[in-house]
Amino acid sequence: MKIGIDRMAFATTNEYIDLRELAKVRGVDPNKYTIGIGQDQQAVVPPTQDIVTLGAAAARKLMTKQVGDHLSTIIVATESGVDNSKASAINIKELLGLNDYVRAVELKEACYAGTAGIQFARGLVALHPQETVLVIATDIARYGLQTAGEVTQGAGAVAMLISATPHILAIEPTSVNLTKDVMDFWRPLYATEAMVDGKYSTNVYVDFFKQVFTRYQMMTGRQFNDFAGLIFHLPFTKMGKKALEGALGDRHDQVATRLRTALTASQLYCRQVGNVYTGSLYLALLSFLQNRQVNAGDRLGLFSYGSGAEGEFYTGIVQPHFLDHTNDVQAMLQKRHQVSITEYEDMFNHQLGMDEQDVEFDLSNDHAPFVLAGQKNHQRIYKRQ
Numbered sequence: 001m002k003i004g005i006d007r008m009a010f011a012t013t014n015e016y017i018d019l020r021e022l023a024k025v026r027g028v029d030p031n032k033y034t035i036g037i038g039q040d041q042q043a044v045v046p047p048t049q050d051i052v053t054l055g056a057a058a059a060r061k062l063m064t065k066q067v068g069d070h071l072s073t074i075i076v077a078t079e080s081g082v083d084n085s086k087a088s089a090i091n092i093k094e095l096l097g098l099n100d101y102v103r104a105v106e107l108k109e110a111c112y113a114g115t116a117g118i119q120f121a122r123g124l125v126a127l128h129p130q131e132t133v134l135v136i137a138t139d140i141a142r143y144g145l146q147t148a149g150e151v152t153q154g155a156g157a158v159a160m161l162i163s164a165t166p167h168i169l170a171i172e173p174t175s176v177n178l179t180k181d182v183m184d185f186w187r188p189l190y191a192t193e194a195m196v197d198g199k200y201s202t203n204v205y206v207d208f209f210k211q212v213f214t215r216y217q218m219m220t221g222r223q224f225n226d227f228a229g230l231i232f233h234l235p236f237t238k239m240g241k242k243a244l245e246g247a248l249g250d251r252h253d254q255v256a257t258r259l260r261t262a263l264t265a266s267q268l269y270c271r272q273v274g275n276v277y278t279g280s281l282y283l284a285l286l287s288f289l290q291n292r293q294v295n296a297g298d299r300l301g302l303f304s305y306g307s308g309a310e311g312e313f314y315t316g317i318v319q320p321h322f323l324d325h326t327n328d329v330q331a332m333l334q335k336r337h338q339v340s341i342t343e344y345e346d347m348f349n350h351q352l353g354m355d356e357q358d359v360e361f362d363l364s365n366d367h368a369p370f371v372l373a374g375q376k377n378h379q380r381i382y383k384r385q
């Protein structure tokens with residue numbers, strides 16, 4: 001039985017900044033951001049958006065009555081949860097108006113949990129092939145104003161339906177996981193911004209990729225030439241380049257060229273949105289599928305990495321007519337509007353965060369399908385528009 005990704009959709013905020021402008025204000029050479037880090041734009045989050053509204057906006061694009069009727073489970077993967085107890089999957093289920101007879105949970109392991117959600121969903125679908133599972137990877141990457149991590153922030157959600165009729169990617173059974181207790185990136189309960197040992201985190205990432213890919217090669221006998229593309233978790237686009245070049249070394253044959261071209265296609269959306277943590281690998285997959293000549297039957301390798309640290313390499317086979325089952329991300333990104341660095345800083349400083357006061361936000365500037373209207377009696381108030 002084939003099991004895999006049946007449909008995919010992405011949502012992000014309507015606001016972004018140009019990183020050349022950020023570089024000017026921060027007194028940095030813009031080439032550092034656009035070439036050294038490999039980012040051009042970054043999603044900006046107004047106070048009226050969070051992981052629930054973004055996750056619901058992405059999932060809404062997949063929903064039909066038929067999908068709703070077969071849905072058994074909603075798994076939300078996030079690093080930036082909005083409650084220490086309640087699963088954001090329940091808020092999203094409510095905003096989408098889904099049937100009460102579903103299971104709804106939240107998963108956490110930094111940027112890796114979306115992949116765990118997909119693997120758990122495969123197990124559920126194997127037991128009940130008529131049912132589908134909705135996996136939503138939704139995050140806001142926040143490091144803080146004027147920090148080294150600032151240029152690697154971002155926000156967005158990728159929603160995916162996992163089913164026994166995968167129209168995008170049939171996931172193959174072999175995967176390799178690697179778990180080690182590493183303090184490269186973490187966020188204590190009292191913090192709204194991530195703490196990170198930046199350079200160390202990039203080295204751990206590269207090392208994890210080498211280890212899981214080498215083990216995969218030993219287990220399966222497959223080599224680089226078995227792949228139409230390797231898709232990476234992209235906290236920033238240069239990270240994927242570091243991992244791929246680390247593995248290819250000075251190889252410059254046809255296969256290496258194919259993998260380098262595939263990487264470029266997979267980086268296009270991340271360049272414009274930034275890091276979306278749990279969703280980054282899947283935004284890279286969408287970017288690859290929508291910007292590269294891909295054929296049904298092509299094998300893709302996916303490298304998922306979550307600081308802390310967990311890595312996984314797994315593979316899938318592209319299905320016929322896969323594009324018909326994704327939303328057009330580039331068209332969506334072109335509709336966003338640019339904000340100034342001052343506006344971005346203002347929005348950054350007005351997130352609900354850890355504040356326990358009642359708040360009512362002005363919703364007049366937010367035309368997204370779902371909004372965070374404020375907080376009352378310690379409860380977040382969400383609205384459909």
Ligand code: CAA
Pocket residue numbers: 029031032033035036037110111148149150151152184185196197198199201202205233234235236238239275277305306307
């Ligand atoms: N022109 C072109 N390139 C330039 C340049 C210029 N004028 N000035 C600098 N650069 C290059 C540097 O040579 C460097 O390139 P290499 O990495 O290829 O050597 C690059 O720009 C970055 O510059 P710095 O080395 O000075 O790095 P920094 O101190 O600005 O920090 C960072 C970069 C570590 C990525 C930082 O942004 C950060 O901490 N980000 C958050 C952590 C992160 O994303 N880690 C990724 C792995 S962990 C993970 O994947 C999980 C997750 O999602 C968080």
